[in-house]
C-alpha cells in the first residue's frame with residue numbers, strides 16, 4: 377500500500393509494513409543483532425557507505441527499527457526518521473546535530489525539564505550559549521537572535537503549563553536566517569500536529585508516551601526532512617544511540633492503535649477538564665482546547681485535536697498536606713512520571729522552580745494524564761479527592 381497518500385488512520389494501520397518480505401507475517405519480526413555478516417570482502421568494505429540505508433551493524437539499526445522509522449516518517453509527513461533509545465535521547469540527538477562550540481540556542485521557558493538541564497549543563501560545558509524565551513513570544517523571537525544563533529528549539533504545548541507556540545511565526549524568523557528549528561511534538565503526536573508541514577526541520581516524538589502507549593518501553597524518534605535526515609542520523613550514530621529491537625517492536629505495535637486511543641484520551645480529558653472548571657477549589661485549568669489556555673487560538677488554528685495530558689491549579693489557600701491527601705487517596709490515578717499509557721496518572725508539580733525567562737505565579741499545580749478508564753469513574757475518583765482536600769473523608 378502506498379501509505380503516504382492515505383488518510384492518517386489508514387497510515388496508522390499500514391505504514392512500515394512489508395509482510396511479503398517476511399513469509400506473509402503481518403508485523404515485522406524482531407531481529408536481535410550486533411554482528412551482521414557479509415558475503416564477501418567487497419560487501420564488507422562498502423558497509424560504511426551503506427550505513428544510513430542498510431543493515432550493516434546492530435547499533436546502526438535493525439529491520440524492526442527501520443520499520444518503525446518508516447511508519448513514523450509516513451505519519452508525520454517526513455522524508456525519513458531516526459529512532460533512538462528514549463524521548464530525551466531524541467531531543468539531544470536533534471540539538472547536537474546542529475550545535476557546536478561557540479553557537480547559541482534559544483529554548484522555550486516551558487521546555488521539558490531534562491532538556492533544560494541538558495542546555496544549562498552539557499551544552500554550556502561544551503561552549504554552547506543559550507537563552508530561554510517566553511513560549512508565547514511568536515515573531516518577537518527575532519529580537520533574541522544573535523549572529524551565533526544556530527537552533528531555535530520549540531515544544532508545543534509546553535511541559536506542565538501547556539502554552540501553545542506560534543510555530544509558523546517562529547519558523548518565518550528562523551528560515552531566512554539559516555537557523556534550524558526542532559519541535560518536541562510528543563503531546564500532539566503525528567495525529568494532531570505535523571510540524572514538518574509547517575517548515576520545522578526536525579519533529580521530535582517521545583514515543584515512550586502515546587506511540588508505545590502501554591507504559592512498558594522507552595523510545596524516541598526524530599522525524600526529518602530529506603535535508604535534516606543526514607545530520608540527525610549522523611548525530612545518533614556518533615552518540616552511539618540506537619533503538620532496541622524489542623522496544624522498536626513494542627513501539628510499532630502500539631502505533632497501530634494510537635488513533636483510537638488518542639481520540640479516547642482526548643474525549644475523556646476534555647470532559648474531566650470541563651468538569652474541573654466547575655469546581656470551586658480550582659483556580660485554573662491549563663488545557664490547550666480551553667479558551668483561557670495561553671495560546672488557545674493558535675491551538676485552534678494549527679492542531680487537529682488534543683491529547684490526554686493537562687494541568688490545573690488549586691486556589692492558594694490549600695496547603696501541601698491537604699493537596700497530598702487529595703492525591704494519595706486517588707484509586708484510579710497512579711502517582712508517577714511519564715504519560716501516554718492506557719492508565720490515568722497524577723503528579724503534583726511547581727513550574728515556578730524552573731522558570732527563568734517568565735514568572736510562574738499560581739496556586740498548587742497538579743498534572744493529570746487521563747487514561748482509558750471509564751470517564752465517570754475518573755470524575756468520581758477526583759470528586760473524592762476534593763473531599764479530602766477540603767478536610768472531609770469521602
Ligand SMILES: Cc1ncc(COP(=O)(O)O)c(C=O)c1O
Nearest residue numbers: 462463464488562582584595714
Ligand atoms: C514533552 C516530553 N518530551 C520528552 C520526554 C522524554 O521522553 P523519555 O521519557 O522517553 O525520555 C518527555 C517525558 O516525560 C516529555 O514529557
